[in-house]
Structure formats: C-alpha cells, structure tokens
Amino acid sequence: MTARRTPEPGSWLGIPPFPKAAPGALDKAEQRRNLRHATTSIREKRAERADEVADWEQLRTAAAQIKDRTLRHLEGYLLEAEGAMTAAGVTVHWARDGAEANRIVTDIAHAKGIDELVKIKSMVTQEIELNEHLEANGIAAWETDLAELIVQLGNDLPSHILVPAIHRNRAEVRDIFEVQMGRYGAPAPAAMTDDPAELSAAARSHLREKFLRARMAVSGANFLVAETGTLVVVESEGNGRMCLTLPETVVSIVGIEKLVPTVEDLEIFLKLLPRSSTGERMNPYTSFWNGPTSGDGPQDLHVILLDNGRTNALADPVGRPALRCVRCSACLNICPVYERVGGHAYGSPYPGPIGAILGPQLRGMDDPKDAALPFASTLCGACNDVCPVRIPITDILVHLRREAVDHKKAGRPSAERVAMKAAEWAMAEGPNLERAQGATQAAGRVLRDRWIGPLPLPVASRWLGARDTAPPAARTFRRWWRDHHDEDDR
Amino acid sequence: MNARDEVLRRVRAATTDVTDADPAQDSPIDWIYGRALPTDDVLADFIEKVIDYGATVTRCTADDVARAVADALARLGAASVVLPPGLPESWAEAIGSGVGVLRDDPPLGNADLDVVDAVVTTAAVAMADSGTIALDHTEGQGRRVLSLLPDRHVCVVRADQVVSDVPEGLAVLGPAMRRGRPVTWLSGGSATSDIELTRVEGVHGPRHLAVILAE
Numbered sequence: 001m002t003a004r005r006t007p008e009p010g011s012w013l014g015i016p017p018f019p020k021a022a023p024g025a026l027d028k029a030e031q032r033r034n035l036r037h038a039t040t041s042i043r044e045k046r047a048e049r050a051d052e053v054a055d056w057e058q059l060r061t062a063a064a065q066i067k068d069r070t071l072r073h074l075e076g077y078l079l080e081a082e083g084a085m086t087a088a089g090v091t092v093h094w095a096r097d098g099a100e101a102n103r104i105v106t107d108i109a110h111a112k113g114i115d116e117l118v119k120i121k122s123m124v125t126q127e128i129e130l131n132e133h134l135e136a137n138g139i140a141a142w143e144t145d146l147a148e149l150i151v152q153l154g155n156d157l158p159s160h161i162l163v164p165a166i167h168r169n170r171a172e173v174r175d176i177f178e179v180q181m182g183r184y185g186a187p188a189p190a191a192m193t194d195d196p197a198e199l200s201a202a203a204r205s206h207l208r209e210k211f212l213r214a215r216m217a218v219s220g221a222n223f224l225v226a227e228t229g230t231l232v233v234v235e236s237e238g239n240g241r242m243c244l245t246l247p248e249t250v251v252s253i254v255g256i257e258k259l260v261p262t263v264e265d266l267e268i269f270l271k272l273l274p275r276s277s278t279g280e281r282m283n284p285y286t287s288f289w290n291g292p293t294s295g296d297g298p299q300d301l302h303v304i305l306l307d308n309g310r311t312n313a314l315a316d317p318v319g320r321p322a323l324r325c326v327r328c329s330a331c332l333n334i335c336p337v338y339e340r341v342g343g344h345a346y347g348s349p350y351p352g353p354i355g356a357i358l359g360p361q362l363r364g365m366d367d368p369k370d371a372a373l374p375f376a377s378t379l380c381g382a383c384n385d386v387c388p389v390r391i392p393i394t395d396i397l398v399h400l401r402r403e404a405v406d407h408k409k410a411g412r413p414s415a416e417r418v419a420m421k422a423a424e425w426a427m428a429e430g431p432n433l434e435r436a437q438g439a440t441q442a443a444g445r446v447l448r449d450r451w452i453g454p455l456p457l458p459v460a461s462r463w464l465g466a467r468d469t470a471p472p473a474a475r476t477f478r479r480w481w482r483d484h485h486d487e488d489d490r
Numbered sequence: 491m492n493a494r495d496e497v498l499r500r501v502r503a504a505t506t507d508v509t510d511a512d513p514a515q516d517s518p519i520d521w522i523y524g525r526a527l528p529t530d531d532v533l534a535d536f537i538e539k540v541i542d543y544g545a546t547v548t549r550c551t552a553d554d555v556a557r558a559v560a561d562a563l564a565r566l567g568a569a570s571v572v573l574p575p576g577l578p579e580s581w582a583e584a585i586g587s588g589v590g591v592l593r594d595d596p597p598l599g600n601a602d603l604d605v606v607d608a609v610v611t612t613a614a615v616a617m618a619d620s621g622t623i624a625l626d627h628t629e630g631q632g633r634r635v636l637s638l639l640p641d642r643h644v645c646v647v648r649a650d651q652v653v654s655d656v657p658e659g660l661a662v663l664g665p666a667m668r669r670g671r672p673v674t675w676l677s678g679g680s681a682t683s684d685i686e687l688t689r690v691e692g693v694h695g696p697r698h699l700a701v702i703l704a705e
C-alpha cells in the first residue's frame with residue numbers, strides 16, 4: 001500500500017486522539033465550557049444583527065416561500081439551471097448519490113493528470129466523503145478554510161457546520177500546526193505562539209503555496225440561481241476566492257435543493273444568511289459566477305447536481321421543508337442539547353437540530369444511529385424561532401419519531417415505540433410535559449451516568465450512552481434552559 | 491437510465507402532490523423586491539458600516555481622488571502597486587515616486603501579483619446597510635485575482651454608486667450578472683473567527699481595505 005498523501009481523518013465511529021505526542025485532549029467538562037462560550041457568543045451576535053433589520057420576520061417568510069416554490073417545482077428549475085449553465089459554458093453533471101459524484105470529480109482530475117486539489121469548505125463534500133475517495137484514488141485534497149485545515153491536520157472530524165473546529169482551543173491548534181504543517185507542506189514558523197493572529201498567519205503562508213500551485217479546486221455552493229445559472233459562495237477568509245480564481249479548473253458540487261429561481265431572490269437570502277450564521281451584517285466575501293470569463297479566473301468549470309437522498313426528503317410533504325436549509329447553523333447555536341453534547345455526538349457532518357432531521361431523511365432509518373437522531377432533542381422549539389427559512393424543526397422531529405416507530409413496526413415493540421408513546425403523551429399538552437419532566441428527574445438521578453433529556457426516552461439514553469457524553473445535572477432541560485438564560489441576562 | 495434522467499424522474503415522482511404547474515400561482519411570495527431602506531443619510535450609514543469592519547474610509551471631492559489614492563498608498567506603506575486597465579491616468583501620475591507602479595496590461599502572472607503590496611480599483615455599486623462593495627470586474631475594477639493576491643486594496647467608490655441596501659444593490663448588478671459577469675462582494679477585509687471565535691483580520695485576501703469615497 002502506498003503512503004497516504006493527506007492526514008487520515010477521524011472516523012464517525014470513534015475519534016482517534018490527536019496529537020498523540022501532545023498533551024491529552026481537554027476533559028469533557030472544559031470542552032463543554034468552550035462550546036458553551038462559543039455558542040453563547042454567536043447567538044448573542046445573531047440576535048443583535050437580526051434585531052437591526054426592521055422586516056426580519058417578513059424576510060424569513062419570503063425565504064421560506066421562495067424555497068418552497070423552488071422545491072415544489074424543482075424539475076423545472078433544475079432544467080432551467082442546467083440550460084443556463086450549459087449556455088454559459090459550464091459542464092453540467094448529475095449524480096444520483098455520493099459515490100457517483102465522487103467518481104465524477106476523480107475522473108475530471110485524472111483526465112487532466114491532476115493529483116492534488118484545493119477545497120473550499122463545503123458541507124456537501126463532507127456528506128459524500130469526497131476527500132477520502134480522492135485519497136484512495138491518489139489525489140490529495142487540501143482543505144483551505146482555517147477551521148477545516150485544523151480539522152484535517154488534526155486527524156479530526158468537524159463538530160459544527162460553520163466553525164468545524166469549535167471544539168479545539170488555541171493551544172491545541174498550535175500543537176497541531178507545529179507537528180503537522182511541515183509534514184504536508186510549508187512548516188509552521190519556529191517560534192509560533194498560540195495567539196490566533198499568529199496561527200492564522202501560519203495558515204496563510206502554509207496555504208499560499210498550495211493556492212499558487214493548484215490546478216484544480218472543488219467547491220460547494222450556497223445558492224444556484226436557476227434563471228442565470230449563477231453560483232454563489234459566501235465566505236470569510238478569502239480562501240474561497242483563492243480557490244475560485246487561481247486554478248484553471250473548478251468543480252462545484254451542488255445539492256439539488258440549493259436552487260433559487262432568480263437573481264433578485266438573492267436579496268432575501270444574502271440579508272438573512274450572514275446575520276443568522278456568523279452574526280455579521282455581511283460576510284467578508286461573496287463570489288458569484290456563471291461560466292468562464294475570458295482572461296479572468298478558471299476556464300474549465302464543472303457543476304455536479306447531486307441528489308444523494310434529497311429526493312427522499314422531497315417526497316415527504318411534512319419533511320420537505322428541511323430542504324429549505326441554508327446551513328447557517330443558528331439552530332445549532334441555540335440548541336441546549338447541542339451545547340451539551342457537541343457536534344460529534346450526532347455521528348454525521350450535520351449535527352444539531354438540522355442534523356437530527358436531515359440525517360434520517362437523507363439516509364433513511366435502516367441504521368439505528370439514524371433512527372435515533374429524531375430523539376436527540378428536547379423539542380423546546382428554540383431552533384424554530386431562529387431558523388431564517390422557518391423550518392418547523394420540532395414538527396419534523398415529531399413526524400420522524402413516528403416514522404422511526406413505523407419503521408420498526410414489523411418487529412417486536414421496540415424501545416422507539418415505547419419512547420414514542422411517552423413523547424406523544426408528553427407533547428399532547430403542556431402540563432403533561434412538566435409532569436413527565438418531574439417524573440423523569442427521579443430517573444435522571446438514578447441513571448445519572450446514562451440519562452439525559454426531559455422525557456422518559458430510553459432511545460435518547462441509548463443515543464447518548466453510545467457517545468460517551470457526560471449527563472447533565474439531574475434537572476430538566478427546560479429548567480436548565482431557563483436558568484441558563486437568566487444567567488445570560490444578568 | 492442515466493443519472494440525469496434518474497434524478498429528474500425521482501424529483502418528478504417526489505412532487506406529484508403539486509398539481510398547479512405555475513410556480514407563481516402555486517406558491518405565492520409575499521415580498522416586494524428591490525426596495526430601498528428608509529435611511530436618512532445613506533453615505534453616513536455606508537461609512538459607519540465599513541469602518542465597523544476595521545476598514546478605513548476617506549471622503550474627498552471628485553477632483554481630489556488622485557491625491558487621496560496616493561495618500562492611501564503611502565499610509566498603507568505600499569512600496570509597489572498594481573493598476574488595472576481603465577483607471578484615470580491622473581491617478582497613476584499622482585502616486586509618489588517611491589512606489590513601484592505595475593500595469594496589468596498585458597496581464598501579470600500570479601507569482602508577480604503575489605509580491606505586489608497593493609492594488610487600486612474602482613467599484614460597481616456599494617450597499618450602505620451592510621457596508622458592502624461589489625465589483626463586477628469590468629474596466630477599472632481589474633480581474634478577480636487583482637483584488638485578491640496583493641495585501642492592500644484601495645477601492646474608489648463614487649458617492650452616486652452608494653445605495654441603501656442589498657435589494658437596490660442587486661438591482662444594479664442584475665444586468666451584469668445576466669450578461670455573465672463574475673461579481674465579488676467585499677464587506678471589510680478578509681477575516682476569520684475560527685480559533686476560539688477570536689476575530690483575526692486578513693487571512694488570505696487583502697489584509698487592509700482602504701475605501702475612498704468620491705463626492
């Protein structure tokens with residue numbers, strides 16, 4: 001076997017310790033403190049930036065309506081986008097699943113004799129595990145977003161949609177850079193401290209040579225405008241612009257739900273997304289393109305339109321709104337469960353409330369891990385209120401819990417079924433929920449090391465039990481949430 | 491069945507509940523596009539928001555742009571600057587003799603641009619509410635790589651190019667996008683908050699953005 005070209009990533013089945021030589025990872029308590037600090041600060045910024053916009057609620061409504069229109073008439077918009085892109089000189093590919101998309105990228109690289117490429121941070125390439133497929137085919141894929149670089153060099157897994165290395169502190173980042181940068185390119189400067197500015201500067205010089213050398217880049221897209229075939233990538237660091245400008249070939253992998261009908265529709269999404277996501281009025285850089293421009297930027301452009309389970313979600317009118325998601329991560333940052341357990345617990349690149357509804361819809365419920373995801377929630381509903389495209393996340397969770405039960409109906413009464421009954425009872429009326437929580441607090445005290453959540457859900461306990469997650473104090477999430485917010489108000 | 495036909499077939503099968511084939515009738519959208527924000531002083535709003543990103547803004551009269559550009563380059567400590575085709579010749583003439591001036595005509599290589607200190611460009615439109623400047627990379631704005639590799643970007647925006655908000659900005663950019671122009675939006679300089687959410691300015695793009703607002 002030939003040596004790997006890129007660092008071996010962690011596995012969703014178990015996170016390998018890194019760096020092995022470096023001091024041990026933070027204990028879980030400190031990791032939770034980091035995560036809490038991070039999510040608290042992002043959600044405060046989000047709230048401030050949303051409040052600045054007088055017609056915020058109308059924007060959210062319009063965004064949901066535009067996405068619904070697109071999804072309900074998706075075939076027409078896909079054909080329109082395909083036509084516009086083709087006319088603009090883009091080669092359009094279609095992929096039924098991740099394996100097919102991965103093969104297309106590999107074939108394009110091989111046809112050009114390319115054995116390394118640079119990547120823009122992209123959730124969809126995480127979803128289809130593109131990097132590992134490329135590695136297996138002798139192509140090195142370099143992540144260029146700072147957080148993704150930390151994750152990649154750290155043999156790690158992303159734990160957040162927006163800030164994938166949110167679980168790492170500065171000292172760990174320094175250790176990772178010090179040990180790993182030199183192995184895979186320009187080494188870190190000799191006397192690098194753990195000052196984030198110095199660490200960012202190290203990433204700048206480490207990646208600069210890769211950008212200048214790269215002949216091919218892979219991106220996702222935040223939006224694809226059907227009318228013009230325009231792709232939109234929003235980012236902060238400029239690594240996206242580097243990837244979209246310097247190499248001669250760019251391949252963009254775009255989930256079929258990323259469409260919006262017209263250029264003007266972007267006025268809604270480009271106001272909602274940055275404020276919901278990073279809590280900025282606008283992200284530093286946004287790139288728009290719809291084909292090669294003579295003498296300017298890449299001349300060979302490819303777009304892969306990817307299904308990979310999206311049509312499963314589309315076929316379910318109750319679950320369909322999950323496809324409105326613009327991956328802003330506001331629902332993660334507000335979620336009490338996410339804040340407690342962190343991103344890795346969800347076992348997929350899509351963590352938090354959106355992961356709990358998207359995972360089972362994209363992948364189905366055959367894997368018990370996916371069937372358990374809809375139970376990874378307290379149904380407190382905070383996510384519904386911040387979602388910029390008004391996805392009724394908790395409604396879909398309840399719906400999927402029912403599906404999880406149905407999925408098992410043929411067999412003996414399953415834990416999910418029991419759990420479902422309890423959940424339905426508890427959700428029927430408010431007081432029931434309070435009572436259920438009170439009753440299960442006792443259980444919480446008894447099963448301290450195994451139990452989490454306000455509802456008597458054996459599934460949730462299994463879900464968390466399998467993920468090495470410390471349980472919270474024996475009190476309900478509702479109370480915890482209230483206390484927590486009181487603290488924030490003080 | 492090839493992948494295209496199969497994906498389209500699945501999409502069709504997944505949306506059989508939709509009976510009205512007209513998207514507008516089937517799914518109305520309650521939104522009026524292209525509206526301005528009722529901002530009292532659009533220029534003041536733009537300046538405030540740009541400064542909030544850590545960029546600088548210099549106001550000057552239309553006659554004074556050449557000098558303001560030269561001053562900005564001096565202030566940024568640029569020893570070399572690249573100028574895209576289409577800028578007024580007076581701007582180049584005003585640049586101090588200590589600053590090496592390169593022209594992107596014929597186009598420079600990436601390795602050359604990587605070691606140039608600064609770039610000067612104009613803009614297509616600016617959006618006050620979010621402090622965003624848009625380039626459509628036509629005359630005076632340079633190829634995309636020009637405003638990317640050099641470390642300092644001096645961007646000249648005319649006061650009449652500043653609109654209140656994103657909807658008006660997209661209305662201005664729509665025709666260029668429909669013609670297939672690439673467009674880049676800049677809101678402050680490159681930044682990251684990936685390490686413990688500490689904001690660090692200047693990762694890969696220009697680390698300094700100096701805006702000159704010509705009235």
Ligand code: SF4
Nearest residue numbers: 325326328329331387
């Ligand atoms: S579900 Fe909504 S809040 Fe969550 S990431 Fe998607 S768009 Fe953002």
